[in-house]
Amino acid sequence: MGTADDDKCVRLFLELRHADGRPCLRLARWSVSSGRQVCCDVSGNDTFTLLSAPSDYLKLGRRHHVASFKAFQAWLAHHHHDNTSSRLVIIPHVMSNGGCYSWNCFQSHLDRAGIAYDVPSRHVVRYGKLKHESSLPRDVRSIAVAFSILATKNQLVRPVFAALFLVVLSVASFVVTDIFGIVDPVQSNYNRFIRRDAAIPKLFLYSKADPIVESNHIQEAMAHANELKTPFVQGVDFEKSDHVAHFTYDPQRYKQSVRAFVSQFVQLQSAQ
Secondary structure, rough: OHHHHHHHHHEEEEEEEEEOEEEEEEEEEEEOOOOOOOOOOOOOOOOEEEEEOOOHOOOHHHHHHHEEEEEEHHOOOOOOOOOOOOOEEEEEEHHHHHHHHHHHHHHHHHHOOOEEOOOEEOOEEEOOOOOOOOOOOOHHHHHHHHHHHHHHOOOOOOOHHHHHHHHHHHHHHHHHHHHHOOOOOHHHHHHHHHHHHHOOOOEEEEEEOOOOOOOOHHHHHHHHHHHHOOEEEEEEEOOOOOOOHHHHOHHHHHHHHHHHHHHOOOOOOOOO
């Protein structure tokens, strides 16, 4: 999956398998990192990297990852040309709302391209802020904080940046939602992950110490998933880890939690 430093940047990590159980591909989506391709992960599986940035939120779904998806199709044809007719099993590891949005858009590209696949479990994930009716309306504070953290490392300047981002995001949310009637990416993530995909088992990895995502938002989403009769909902609280840093904080627990969850729904290779 990459080094510890890389894990602070990764936002979407997909494991793809052919229907017979053989690994096909692992796909990583990186944010705020240098543009680079990763040829294979630490387990030796082929890997395709989906390069992206926070500005992707400003793009419509059809325009998001268009070039990356074309590269993915070429990659798939080159590396697995003998299995092009095989149905893929995709297991998304999604990190934060950036990863959720990337997966939603990438999934739409898969559908439009007619690539056959199944998602037996959304078995790793979610650090991102989740909104639904019980949350504060148009609560964009955590997003503003996230942008301020990305913008500067200066602890004194961050509150100023966060305040400015909050004003901009609040106005933008009003214009986009109330005037144009467009569903914002965060709400779209919730609609798809929790509501539309209610039949897919989910593992939520989060932390009480996360400065960006409040743990009660994750717990609300888990409760709502249970209300919608999601067949299996599990949460793991890392308690002291930072945002999208659970793996670096406790890699053993992270790997064990993921593997134990996934093994209930898909046939795994020998332990890595």
